[in-house]
Amino acid sequence: MTTTTRGYHHGDLRRALLAAAVEAIGESGPAALSLRDLARRAGVSHAAPAHHFGDKAGLLTALAVEGFDLLAEALRRPGDDLLEIGVAYVRFAADHRAHFEVMFAPGLYRADDPEVAAARARAGAALRGGVAALPAGSTPDRDALAAWSIVHGFATLWLAGALPPDAGRDPEATARTVIRRLFE
Amino acid sequence: MTTTTRGYHHGDLRRALLAAAVEAIGESGPAALSLRDLARRAGVSHAAPAHHFGDKAGLLTALAVEGFDLLAEALRRPGDDLLEIGVAYVRFAADHRAHFEVMFAPGLYRADDPEVAAARARAGAALRGGVAALPAGSTPDRDALAAWSIVHGFATLWLAGALPPDAGRDPEATARTVIRRLFE
C-alpha cells in the first residue's frame, strides 16, 4: 500500500486527513479546525474531504470513533488493577489530546452515530472491567461512576490548564496520588 | 436605567450581547457561536459587538469572567460542608451550562487575561474553603484536588451526555451519592 501523494488519486486520503486533523487540533484546538486547511495539509483540493466524510461533523465523528477505540485499547492494557486503569485514562488524555477533546465535545460531531455508540460502549466496558475486581461489599455502579468522574475530571482539568503548576508538571504521578484517595 | 432598544444607542448593549451569547450557546454550543448572530438578536448592526469586546475571543473572555464569579458565589453559599460545596459545583454546571462550557474551554478565549485569572482565583479559593474544615490527618492539597476532580468530572460527563440514562436523570442527587464516596 503506497501512501505517496503523487497522482490524481491520493491513495490513502481518508487516513491522511484524520492524521492532519489530529495535528491541526494539537496546534489550535478543535474549534479552529478547517476542512480546507486539512485539504491543504494533505495536498488535495478543498472539496476532497467531503467525499470521505460528508461534512465537518462527519470527519470529527470518525475521529471520535478512532478515539474511543484507542481508549478502550489503552484501558484494557493494565488488566484488573482499577488504579492503573485510572492512570491509563489520564495518560490517554495526555497522549491523545486531540482525540480526547473531540470525544467529549458532542456538540462538534454526531454523538448519536451508531459507530460512535458502539466504540463508546467498548471503552465503557473496559473501564467497568476494573471495578468488578473490587473487594466485596462495594457498590459497583456508584464506584464505577466515582472512578470515571475522578479520572475524567482530573484529565479535563489538566488539559484545560486549570491545575496548579506543581500538580500539572507530572500529571501521571499526580493522578496516581489523587486516584488512590478513592481507596482509603 | 432603560434597557429598551430603540434609538441609535442601545443603552446596555454589552449586557444584552452577553445574555444573547448565553442563549445562543445554550441552543447550539460555544463552537457555533457567531458574533453576527448575537448582533441580530440584540437588534444592532453586525459590527457593533466589536466595539465592546474587540473580537470573538474578547466576548468569550468576558463570559468566562462572569462565569467564574458566578461560580465563586455559588460555592460560597453552602458554607463549610465540602459535600454540599461539591453538589453546588455540579448544580452550577447544570444551571449555567453556557458559562461552564466556555470557562473550561481555554482555547476559545484569552485564558491568561488578568481579569479571568483573578476571577478564577476567587472561585478556587471558595472551593478550597471547604477542604480546610476536613478532619485532622488529611492532606489538604491532595484532598482539594481529588474533590475538584470528582465534581468537575461528574459535571463534565453529565454535560457531555456521557452518563448512563438513570444516572443523568437527577444529576444533583447522583452527584451527592458519588461525592460521598470520597468520605467513606
Add this chain to the structure above:
DNA sequence: AGTCACATCTTGTCGCTGCCAAGATATGCT
C-alpha cells in the same frame, strides 16, 4: 447656548470558511 471631544453604533469591504453542483480522472470488473 455653543462647541467640542468622545463613546457608541452603522455601512462597506476583504479573505476565509463550509457546503453544493458539475466535471475530470483513475480503477476495477466483465
Add this chain to the structure above:
DNA sequence: AGCATATCTTGGCAGCGACAAGATGTGACT
C-alpha cells in the same frame, strides 16, 4: 475493450470574523 464506479478538481454561493471609515448621540467644559 468498454463501462460503472470511486475518487478527486473546479467553480460558485452565502455566512462569518475582522478591519476601516463614517454617522450619530452624550456629556463636559466654557
